[in-house]
Amino acid sequence: MTPQWRMDLASVRLRDTDEPGGWRAGAVGYGSPHTFSRAFRRARGIAPGEYRSRLRG
Numbered sequence: 001m002t003p004q005w006r007m008d009l010a011s012v013r014l015r016d017t018d019e020p021g022g023w024r025a026g027a028v029g030y031g032s033p034h035t036f037s038r039a040f041r042r043a044r045g046i047a048p049g050e051y052r053s054r055l056r057g
Helices: 003-016 021-027 033-044 048-056
Strands: none
Touching: 003 021, 003 033, 003 048, 021 033, 021 048, 033 048
């Protein structure tokens, strides 16, 4: 699974589900919510929770 593909999948899951961070991190191949959050922020320029909030406005 490439890093870009992981972030694309995570973005879809953030948009379409109410999964908690820990479960989501593992589902896209990260060992912890912290590492997932750092990677997501680096890739998208925004924290996962804020990304979800903006999509759901």
